[in-house]
Amino acid sequence: MNGKWIQVEGGVTAAKGFRAAGVAAQIKYAGRKDVALIMADRPSVAAAVYTSNQVAAAPVRVDRERTATGIAQAILANSGCANACTGERGIQDALSSARFTAEALGIDEKLVLVCSTGVIGMLMPLDRLEQGAKEAARTLSRDGGNDAARAIMTTDTVSKEFAVQVEIDGKMVTIGGMSKGAGMIEPNMATMLAFVTTDAAISAKMLDRALREATAVSFNSLVVDGDRSTNDTLIALASGEAGNAEICDAESEGYRLFADALRGVCVGLAKMMAKDGEGASKFVTVRVIGAATEADAKCAARAVAKSPLVKTSWAGMDPNWGRVIAAVGYSGAEVDDQRAQIFYGDVCAYDAGKVAGAETLAAMKERMRAAEFTVTVDLHLGDGEAEIYTCDLTHGYITINADYTT
């Protein structure tokens, strides 16, 4: 499953041919990095996945057109202002940001992608963003990956980077990424920005395919609060500098190795995002197995991961498995509570109509003391399986979100 890749240090500058920077431009707050720039030495193969939210932010609308060409060279990303619901002015601001960034970098403006995260309905402070972009352009470096990762953080408490290497075709290929998450995280992309760079030589079509496959089992298998944002963007750039023979066949060994490694990066980042969910004190993997269909497994796992009652019980280390089966019951998935089993870690909490005794509840509580645990639901109806990465719902989430704009 994991393929042959190994994890290495670094993020978006781990692969050959990329530089990055992160600077403080006072987009919303003083004294914190809020503008990130990633640049490939040459125009690179590009692929992207965007929010499914019908209310897409201005930069998403701009980037969608640009990545459709399969080629890009730089990404300017800011935190503090989402440039969403800002009308025609927002679109113009996004286009201007790409333009001044391109000028600072001396490249074609169509090769610049722009991404924003932060408050919806706030106009972009364009002067400050321009100063930031220029400073970032001046300070681009092979060591700038972490600065860039820090600059896109909003309520994240840690920066998120993950990189891997895999030998393809006798050449060492590196794939590295960075992301930000925290709130508004749900399957189908959510206020998350994620950028992946690789030195693999790969066609735009294959990069797009591998990115979509990886997204399904990583960022789209991630639930924090069930909200989905207007700005979600995942972009991959491939410089080709590793020197492998270009990957252009989905049936090839090269594709399989690359896709596995890319999945490793995306799952690595997604798990970091669940662990750092707003206010999270527990990282929980919800596994549904034995579902009638894979679609059933997914919708059952998501219902459990999204249920406020289940999530608060995890926060309280309360072995309240009844809330888990209730969530499965309303998920829309086929379920027979006289056949289903629920496990917390390796402890069977519910066994096809047989109720957990005091000893079992105590063992469950013990498992829940860990910072990470897995809740498994076996529906005993078929072969459908799904895994969702999520976290608990705590007072911290309320504190963070009850007072965010002001």
Add this chain to the structure above:
Amino acid sequence: MNGKWIQVEGGVTAAKGFRAAGVAAQIKYAGRKDVALIMADRPSVAAAVYTSNQVAAAPVRVDRERTATGIAQAILANSGCANACTGERGIQDALSSARFTAEALGIDEKLVLVCSTGVIGMLMPLDRLEQGAKEAARTLSRDGGNDAARAIMTTDTVSKEFAVQVEIDGKMVTIGGMSKGAGMIEPNMATMLAFVTTDAAISAKMLDRALREATAVSFNSLVVDGDRSTNDTLIALASGEAGNAEICDAESEGYRLFADALRGVCVGLAKMMAKDGEGASKFVTVRVIGAATEADAKCAARAVAKSPLVKTSWAGMDPNWGRVIAAVGYSGAEVDDQRAQIFYGDVCAYDAGKVAGAETLAAMKERMRAAEFTVTVDLHLGDGEAEIYTCDLTHGYITINADYTT
């Protein structure tokens, strides 16, 4: 819209022909009422709506068969133990409870309905329930409505009763109800129990029809946390003692008057439940108008009412309308953010791409200081409308739910 009914004092014993009682039987906690009994003087016309959760509790399974006959005489309800996920033993326990209640009342056991709310996966303490049922049978009275309403409370902070009167056919008809809610509340029924009694003379078919119509705009338009329970039950009993000509035609004036009044009772109870949502500090009505279809309006309103990010912003009196439009955007409803408007009370927060200024945000904050306010989304796409009753998400919700079973 409101019809000709007027609100009167009382709950399930407001209508002629009903007695009730509520007693403490130590089902889970000592010293609080936890067994309610409602009894009609004679076998009555009955209709019911049950949870859509596939994992239905034992009493729901038993009652479904019994109310299908259109006739019932008594309802035994307990809090503290849900008798859900308790297998065949749970079914036997539900049947036994109906049996000993019928014996205590001297009626046919098939005329007794049983309802439970509380912890899932706990076996019913049958001896204590029997003692409670017997005591309740001894203490049934015309004044027992409030005791019964108190006995079904779980995390509710206040008991919920609502009664109305309406003249039908020259006779004064009374309809009264009680309910419990608090957590696990969502459209399509949620851990809620609600019982409505009336002295109207009405056919089982018409009572069922009126009950379903009323449910759609009341209990199914209610969101607390988006969880749906295994035990939801709404039962209506009609004694016929008002002496009106039996309502048996949905096109008749009598049906319209009755259905309006029943809707008044159900909406009254539903609003009380939203106000008393677990940890709630704000009662919020989410109205979506101008939607392409009514289904779109409903799904957009539910998405807003369920969004943890929106609900926490209300708790913090934070005028973060961006979270509202983001929720509408992912709801599945058709939306064009260049046409949509959002209002907090009468303040226009977002106007088709135009962003709210500081003065508007201040006015929104002012509106949000009230204990109750309305958020209106006008999509400007059609005539679809929907209203959802909901509440904010606070630290209180986390405190209540992070430590419930133990």
